[in-house]
Amino acid sequence: MIDPRDQSPAELHRLAANLGADDAAVRKLLTAVVTRGEFDRRAWGERFGVTRRLTDHIGDLPRLRLETTVTSAVDGFQKLKFITADGLALETVIIPLHKEGAVSVCLSSQVGCAMGCVFCATARMTSRRNLATWEIIDQWMQVRAIAQASGKRVTGAVFMGMGEPFLNYDRVIAAAELLRCPYAGQTAGSAITISTVGLVPEIDRYTNERHPFRLSISLGAATDEKRARLVPVAARTRVADVMAAARRHALARRDRVMLSYVCISGENVSEEDARALGELVGDTPVRLDLIDVTDPTGRFSPPTPEELRAFRDALTTHLGQPVVRRYSGGKDIQAACGTLAGTG
Ligand code: SF4
Structure with a gap:
């Protein structure tokens, strides 16, 4: 049986064609289920005109169970906080945007994480598995329903x-394709960002x-020695190799590649770190997000305002490329970057 939320639109078209259903039926089905959030299978035929040839092959569509919602004051x-059918907890964050009435959604792609970044609560979770494409899409659909109920749009x-x-x-790309699809998630491709801590074969x-x-691409630090301490699993790949992949991406796109950098007081925000970053990046066009x-364990703290100012000044000298400070919100509810741990 098929779940229309569990593969890319292109793959669903292929599956449907094998069943003798045409492209129009797939478009109608995705519109009904993903765009309109219609889970009543009778409505797919009656209101959206999806043929029986396709609906007869659609199985039950499971949902993640929403356990708690907390809002930062x-x-x-x-x-x-969602619970999967096999009892695992995962978390999703709704991010208010500057544009009135618009929100973005921060999606989870796995339960737990094997990358072991020392500053990250997700790394300390024990249970780990990949999420299915439908579990990623269902996070988005439930966020959209919450946003719509308060007159907001997920952009x-x-x-x-x-x-x-x-x-x-594969599942993340399929989910992103569904979100971008004009008859499914209807989100602009440029409004969807995929983050990685630097897996070179996958970046390529x-x-x-x-x-x-x-x-x-999240760097952690600019030298192999510091990365080995802060992002130990990612550091099995030399940072120069990660940067080379980032450069290939920038050149292929003819655009700046986005690098993100988690700033930790006393660890990676010195003048020396800025110089190392400048040497690493060279003339690759980048935008650096700080x-x-x-x-929450208190082991690592953000830079003081003075430390950050000095680091940014040093970056102006040694990097000389756009630097943006990215706000990581929801700190009071453990929703900030690196604090998701499935504890609600
Ligand atoms: S920071 Fe990202 S990659 Fe690193 S352990 Fe946490 S979730 Fe995984």
Whole structure:
């Protein structure tokens, strides 16, 4: 049986064709289920005109169980805790955007994460598995329903929640394709960002496949020695190799590649770190996003305002490329980057 949310639109078209259903039936089915959130199978035929030839092959469509929703009193970020059919907890974050009435969604791609970044709560979770494409899409659909109930629209999506998206490459790309599809998620490709901590073969695959989504490569630090301490699993690949893949991506796209950098006081925000970053990046066109570390255990703290100012000044000297400070919100509800742990 088929779940229309569990593969890319192109794959669904192929499956449907094998059943003798035409492309129009697939478009109607995705519109009914994903765009309109219609789970009543009778309505698919009666209201949307999907042929029996296709609906007869659609199985029950499971949902993630929404257990809790908490809202930050500080900045309005919302964290949703879902429970999977096999009893695992995962979290999704609703991010208010500057544009009135618009929100973005931070999606999880795995339960837990095997990358072991030392500042990240997700890395400390024990249970780990890839999420199915439908489990990623269902996060988005439930967020959209919540947003719509308060008169808001979901205009973007970032794969920056639990997990390393490129360890679940095929399902994440299929989910992003569904979100971008004009008769499914209807989200602009440029409003969808996929983040990776630097898996070189997958970055190259992604570049070669020419996906329209944005890629964000998280460095951790600019030297192998510091990366080995902060992002130990990712550091098994030399940072120069990660940067070379980032450069190939930038050149293929003819655009700046987005690098993200988690700033940790006393660890990776010195003048020396800025110089190392400048040497690493060289003339590759980049945009560097700086994110404050959030570590509920208190082991790592964000840079002080003075430290950050000095680091940014040093980056102006040594990197000389656009640097953006990215806000990581929902700190009071453990919704910030690196704090998702399935604890609600
Ligand atoms: S920061 Fe991202 S890649 Fe690293 S352990 Fe956490 S979820 Fe995984």
